[in-house]
Amino acid sequence: MSEVEIRKEDLTLELSRVIAAPREAVWQCWTNPELLKQWFCPKPWYVQKAEMNVRPGGRFNTVMAGPEGEQFENVGMFLEVIDGERLMFTDSFSEGYVPRETSFMTGYVQLDDVPGIGTRLTWGARHATEADRNKHLEMGFEEGWKAASAQLDALARSIAVEGLQSEPAFAAKVRTCLFFREKGEEAAGFYTSLLPNSEIESVFRPDPNGPVLVAEFTLAGAPFMILNGNPDMQPSYLTSISILTEDQAETDQLWQALLADGGEEGQCGWLKDRYGVYWQIVPKALPRLMHGSNPESAGRVSAALMKMKKIDIAGLEAAA
Numbered sequence: 001m002s003e004v005e006i007r008k009e010d011l012t013l014e015l016s017r018v019i020a021a022p023r024e025a026v027w028q029c030w031t032n033p034e035l036l037k038q039w040f041c042p043k044p045w046y047v048q049k050a051e052m053n054v055r056p057g058g059r060f061n062t063v064m065a066g067p068e069g070e071q072f073e074n075v076g077m078f079l080e081v082i083d084g085e086r087l088m089f090t091d092s093f094s095e096g097y098v099p100r101e102t103s104f105m106t107g108y109v110q111l112d113d114v115p116g117i118g119t120r121l122t123w124g125a126r127h128a129t130e131a132d133r134n135k136h137l138e139m140g141f142e143e144g145w146k147a148a149s150a151q152l153d154a155l156a157r158s159i160a161v162e163g164l165q166s167e168p169a170f171a172a173k174v175r176t177c178l179f180f181r182e183k184g185e186e187a188a189g190f191y192t193s194l195l196p197n198s199e200i201e202s203v204f205r206p207d208p209n210g211p212v213l214v215a216e217f218t219l220a221g222a223p224f225m226i227l228n229g230n231p232d233m234q235p236s237y238l239t240s241i242s243i244l245t246e247d248q249a250e251t252d253q254l255w256q257a258l259l260a261d262g263g264e265e266g267q268c269g270w271l272k273d274r275y276g277v278y279w280q281i282v283p284k285a286l287p288r289l290m291h292g293s294n295p296e297s298a299g300r301v302s303a304a305l306m307k308m309k310k311i312d313i314a315g316l317e318a319a320a
């Protein structure tokens with residue numbers, strides 16, 4: 001992994017590192033909204049929405065979302081665009097140089113070739129006040145930007161090797177397909193933020209300016225795809241995604257994240273998320289307690305389970 005240098009000077013915070021990919025690949029990751037959404041937030045946060053018109057005066061708007069339903073909207077504008085080399089953007093203006101009432105920072109990106117290695121990324125933020133600079137530090141600037149730049153490095157390297165997907169990759173021989181009415185790409189971004197070893201592998205737009213038709217992704221290594229555009233989609237228990245959790249903490253975290261913004265609780269560890277997809281959040285303790293050698297104990301565990309919505313491991317163990 002490339003060494004990351006952090007500079008804190010006056011009202012400027014800056015990160016510098018070498019990305020092991022050519023400058024064109026890094027530039028695409030910064031200027032293609034679908035690529036930006038894959039790396040711009042450190043997980044488990046993710047970019048829910050990105051709107052970019054990469055020209056001076058063009059919009060640079062993002063919505064960042066957290067695992068518990070948090071949302072952080074950034075409205076801004078590009079100030080400077082030197083193709084393949086430099087970007088400058090700010091939240092002091094919205095698209096078309098319209099002044100905004102409040103501002104936090106002006107950001108900049110400089111890309112320079114490192115012969116035989118890749119691209120030197122210099123990524124910084126300038127603040128108007130010391131209070132804003134300190135707030136940025138308190139928000140986790142250093143660790144957050146380090147994590148995001150590592151995600152950028154991985155994505156740019158994959159683009160350099162494989163190229164951009166202009167059609168569905170369909171890499172997995174067998175995968176589960178979820179048929180959505182809309183917001184399939186948003187859902188894929190949310191789902192991949194929940195678990196390690198999860199990522200969006202490809203997106204396909206028949207119309208470059210239209211919505212995503214297919215999003216391929218993995219959850220904890222398992223392949224899925226979302227197919228957008230089914231106006232008659234109705235939620236159904238016939239298909240659900242089952243996650244085996246390690247402990248109560250992971251169970252609680254996933255349960256809360258999946259219920260955020262309109263999800264619905266079901267019985268026995270089942271729930272429906274905001275997009276209408278059903279999930280089963282199952283602690284490893286449940287099959288252990290149910291499959292023991294004592295049928296009476298298993299019966300008590302089953303009876304306790306039937307009274308639960310989110311599964312409570314301590315309650316199951318007490319019943320056993």
